[in-house]
Amino acid sequence: MLGTLLMKEYDLDTSFWDIAVDLFYNLLYIYSVSIMVSYLSLSLISFLAVKKYLRKNFFVDYKDILNTEFAPSVTILAPAYNEAATIIENVRSILSIHYSNFEVVVINDGSKDETIELLIEEYDLVKVDFAINHELPTKDIYGVYKSQNEAFNQLVVVDKANGGKSDALNVGINIAQYDYVTCIDVDCVLEQDALLKLMKPFMDENEREVIATGGVIRIANSCKVEDGRLLEVRVPTNFVARSQALEYIRAFLLGRMAWSLMDGLILISGALGVFSRKIAIEVGGYDHKTVGEDMELVVRMRRYMIEQKRNYTVAFIPDPLCWTECPESWSILGRQRNRWTRGTIETLWKHRGMFFNPKYKLLGMLSYPYWFVFEWAAPLLEAFGLMLFFLLALVGLVNWSFFLLMMLLIFGFTVTFSVLSLLIEEITYHNYKRKRDLLALLRTGLIEPFIYHPFVVYSAVMGNLDYLFGKSSWGEMTRKGFGQTATGGPKRIRVVEKVTPVQKAPVVKASITGYAAAAVATVAIFLYVIVDLDALLTKNKLAFSPTLIEMFQPKATPSETLIKKERALLSRSLKIALKSTKQSEKERELVEGGGPTKIKDPDSGTRFGEYDKSKNQPTKDSQKPETKEVPKKKSEVKKDVVKKSSSKIDYYIIAGSYLEYENAVQLRDGLQAQGFRRAVVVQSDNRYRVAYAVFDTEKRAKDYLFNIRLNVNGDSWLLRE
């Protein structure tokens, strides 16, 4: 229709060439409009899908699965390359993940640093005669290590020749002894219940075989991360990172969820995904030859299932499960996007037989063509549009007023799309609670089309060229780590390269082709919007640095909420108790009698006490009225009194909570018999809580809690007073 209307401008003598060019531009015009429509449709579907997911999972208590012996076992695969700086913390964090049956396989992919040595030393590893079923071909394995420490018996470490991430993951799949494998980037911050949520679809689907599940990845730059826990979500202060944060929201919240609902998802982020080990082996594991191995594997698995005529699905969890650090420098971002583009091309080329092939149903008729037309071709068309625009501008054929109109249109669509994604994020997860964070994202949505997006397009075009010229490397990636970003604001990893923003979109037109050239420009600019989603198709799998996991998700588990309440209760009662102490010394009761006991503390950060069992009286300096704990040696007691009066915070590692005093004492005695000589009973209101120990520094308390959870009781918790 547009074509016909546009043609009205030309006289009947218009040449065939003019008509052809006009038709071409009009096709591009339609292409652009279809992109707009497809994006808006995907957004709508995604929003509905997320709402549905939230409603369906409103009732789920993930603790049910956490505590049961029947939960399916999972092998967590963590490839590591030159991760010496953070590997110890990262592995410890993975080991502390909330799940009942799992093993962790760390694959040292020929690191040049001390990664393997550090692991051996820290986790008391020894080389063992581990038989490996080489179902997937891999590079040489130098050795398999197991810990001699019972506490780490879920840990297996493999030392192998360098072969890339795909090769390392294939080794992990070979070694895994369980039916499901989780592939993670060791340097991401995982939500503690990430594995529980990812495993649920495998257990909750009856009719179809779930072959893989993926989760939402979010940007952790500038977020408050401490001890591998995400304490507060913040928007990155760095512009490049902030643009990616917005891009990730658009891609994950508005893109993948829609594809998941239509069962057409063909990419699961390599930073976090669970796969059926059996199917992964049947299809031949990760492809060594591609740099987009995560997407390629999912496409191959789906293709295989269709060819086998098996009823299957790929699930997607819209909850933010994994927080990752994204590049903050243009050069690293460029390399990353270049690689993602090459990965996309490799995958599309390898599976070209599916293109509009009805045999592959939705995968062949919609998913693949969509990727081909709107994801791979988009940046190329955009670049083409730009070049054409410059060419036309040079020869003076640009209709500038129309150009400005087109610019407004594209800009308007881009901004609308960003605002829409923010609205959906706001309604569903409301992660960015601070007003300034929201404003920063909105601001970025206005600026990004002129600076960030052209760079991404440029990188994608370079990726296409590199692919043509046979480049197949990953390119070096650097991350600065969460430690530095936690509170200190933006510290750039590298000097930001000077990037000349690509001129605003292409636009067009002059005499002959009428509005046609404008169509190219439209395409070019419309594609601004589009490439975003595509970019994330290939997720992020850089060899970045630091920290990991282990975090509380109080809302997720009712018992933890209860703990919160208990803490509040205890806190309140302690305050009351402190007041009442001033009034009456009698209220200072000791927990029980017996001979005087002195407890020696090797740990300077811990406070201890003493008490006289025979008299069943507190020693004169025993303090903490209602918090009945073992009193201290005289010298220590004095110190403690000072601490209390100076309102210093105490940290209790609680083992159990009882209404009956006898039960608490029983537990305390049991703990003391087990070697927890610092165990005390703490009373508040009508409850008696047993603490393993009391600390006056949060760090020590957390370290202690970590060890207790790992080795003794996963349900222990920290009480801060």
Added chain:
Amino acid sequence: MWDYYLAQDFASRFIGGIIFILLFFSIILLIGILISRTVTNRKEKKQTYWNDRFQNLLVKILFEPDYAKGQSKYQKIVDKYNARTLPKLVRRCLVDNMMELHKGVSGESAIVLQDFYMDVNLDYYAKVDVKRGAWYYKARGFRELSEFNDKSAYKLIVKYVDHDNKILRQEAQYAAVVLKGPEALDFVPKLKTPISEWQQLVLLEKLIKFMPEDIPNVDNWLLSDNDSVIIFASRIIAHFQKFQSGEKVLVHVLHERPYVAVKCLECIKELQFKRGCGKLREFYPKVKPEVQVRILDTLSELGDTGDLNFFKHEIEEREHFDIAMHAALALRELGGKAILKILDNKELKFPKNKEIVRHALDERI
């Protein structure tokens, strides 16, 4: 302005129109964000306020004698927080707090909360949800009424245990089991819909607190056409050590779906059903490799030294990695280390199996 617009050519008008729509849409979206944020923040503020208030209130009711049922202070609270007088948000806050607290208490305290729930008429709204609400309100109502042990709601709930809506039926099954305990399991053999693995675990978690004698006989479930019912039955049998059902579970080792066979073997192992070892040896050649692996695994725990030669034979003659591995581990478990050492020093038909033998000999693994 309008005249100027009309004076433009079609394409310009078309694009201009879209720009206007986008602009309008963006403004609407921005307002949407503002409204959403304002509403969310206000809601959170209110929730925080009411949460604090209700937590204190509930603690008083639970622990302070002055606030015990029958006391005037208790009655005052009941009158003040009668659900019929409370705004919806406040009522939800109260219910949520009560549910959280209820999950963490038992015995007398739980009963106090249940009584309070009824006294302030919160059950009325839950029942209205169950009767008239959308599926998610119904599901929420099930959860609420079962948490507060409102047995009168059982009839309302049990109608949904085989409902087409998966969430609704799962919640109804859960609520039925919570309200009536193992007795409610009558619905299981009649189910036309499968019980997902997840749902089985959720129900098992609720059943665990009961004594084995409270659990009904599930032998007839094992005859069901619904595979998920067979698996659920085998799990119940295993968990409650219903030894007498062992023979019936054993039959399913020959089930056409290896998955069902594997789950039944897990049950046999958990049951320590040694009597079934003979049958397992008999079934072994007839089943698929993944089931054979599980049989080896089961025999490693239930078998005896008479099986050692069988394991040795499997190591020597089978190329299948998992079968050889499980045979070797079974040998180790049943005291066949000497045989493993012999195999280690011997030329094996499949050299790979030597690695497996060494793996089994390495006790550090």
